[in-house]
Amino acid sequence: MQGIVALTKLSKRISFKRILGSRSYCTDNVVDIGQPTSASHPQLLKDGEITPGITTEEYILRRKKLLELLPEKSLAIISAAPIKMMTDVVPYTFRQDADYLYITGCQQPGGVAVLGHDCGLCMFMPEAKLHDVIWQGQVAGVDAALDTFKADKAYPMKKLQEILPDMIRGSSKLFHNVQTAIPEYMKLEAFQKLAYSNNVRDLSIYTHQLRWIKSPAEIKLMKESASITCQALLLTMLHSKLHPYEGMLAAKVEYECKMRGAQRMAFNPVVGGGPNASVIHYSRNDQKIKDGDLVLMDVGCELHGYTSDLTRTWPPYGSFSSAKEELYELILETNKQCVELCKPGASIRQIHNRSVEMLQNGLKEIGVLKDVRSSAYHRLNPTSIGHYLGMDIHDCSMISYDCPLKPGVVITIEPGVYIPSYFDGPERYQGVGIRIEDEVLITETGYEVLTASIPKEVKHIESLLNNCVAMGMDSHNNLRATSS
Secondary structure, rough: OOOHHHHHHHHHHHHHHHHHHHHOOOOOOEOOOOOOOOOOOOOOOOOOOEOOOEHHHHHHHHHHHHHOOOOEEEEEEEEEOOOOOOOOOEEEOOOHHHHHHHOOOOOOOOOOEEEEOOOOOEEOOOOOOOOHHHOOOOOOOOOHHHOOOOOEEEEEEEHHHHHHHHHHHOOEEEEEOOOOOHHHOOHHHEEEHHHOOEEEEHHHHHHHHHHHHHOHHHHHHHHHHHHHHHHHHHHHHHOOOOEEEEHHHOOOOOHHHHHOOEEEEOOOOOOEHHHHOOOOOOOOOEEEEEOOEEEEEOOOOOOOOOOOOEEEHHHEOOOOOHHHHHHHHHHHHHHHHHOOOOOOOOOHHHHHHHHHHHHHHHHHHOOOOOOOOHHHHHHHHOOOOEEEOOOOOOOOOOOOOOOOOOOOEEEOOOOOEOOOOOOOOOOHHEEEEOOOOOEEOOOOOOOEOOOOOOOOOOOHHHHHHHHHHHHOOOOOOOOOOOOO
């Protein structure tokens, strides 16, 4: 009987290895680690890159810079993002936590990275199980941590509770990613002891400092991400004249982004027609846009971990009414003047205050507001003029909007007005929402608008919609966004 049991176990191990082997290789006997590498996906990555566009050297430099920020005798713990389930067996599309990706380059769930002055980068990796490999494919393990992600040390996750406590006990302070914290390390006695003595902090106070200023490689990826969104939105604007439906426009822009290489949308597209545009983060996208109404489209995609964010407002049927054009020109002028304020030393707060001044005075001048000192303005625009942009849409939230901007920082400039149908004001302005959003890179001498290729002048938008129909709005071509 024991011989039969041993033989059965051996048979299972052999079968598992065969399955792992068959599922661990792509063409030409290239090992599949569960995410693209330069060997398995040469069309995406160059030799020496861990993720597309970001080299091994840059990842190692990021770790070095984080260690320089960490106090002596401290340890940083960063967990991968968790898998979130849509139903009992269907997960939502996985998106890696930005801090974990920034430090490790690993795009998969289930791992924990530990960074310390003594240990360097230590990665605890999930182990492939037969069931998971059959259903979901291979995952990066200990070998990938050492060979691909260039960790200094690596262990299977089952070793975490054996090894990590000693690492924590040798530290006087602990920093961890609060957003992805998991019980596997938080319940450890050594962790609890430091937490009880108030020596556990949020790691994002350091990682956001590093992520705030983009490297040349990151800027290149952000420009490519912005370019994809510009091209997709331009084609969607053309598409809107024959297909003025919010849902169809949302589908069109997502299709065009992904056809150009984006892995996913950065957020659910906001496609608000008519009064729906006055709902700032409207996302139902289920209405037909009426003749005479505007459509506000806020959209962005994600390319290899870097996001874009762009908004345009236009009349799908081809022309602005006089009242809507009046409001639009106020938002446009605010957008252009605020972009001009973008430079090293300025802050989002300063630019925001200028935008409030311009919009309050402009709305009073055209009769929307009776008094600039009233609280009514903040009901019509409760948003900031912009935010930081990068690996996350609202990037680096630990960095204050009062912080002076530096070269390499990317922000949005997005003035808007959102007038609900029930607003106590002139009827011609009721039920109108307008936002014009651009991405702006802070440079040594000022700024560069990364979304300048999408038209925003009234005459250019109307010309685009009325004169370009013959180009074929349903053709899936490689039309490029052109400078207005």
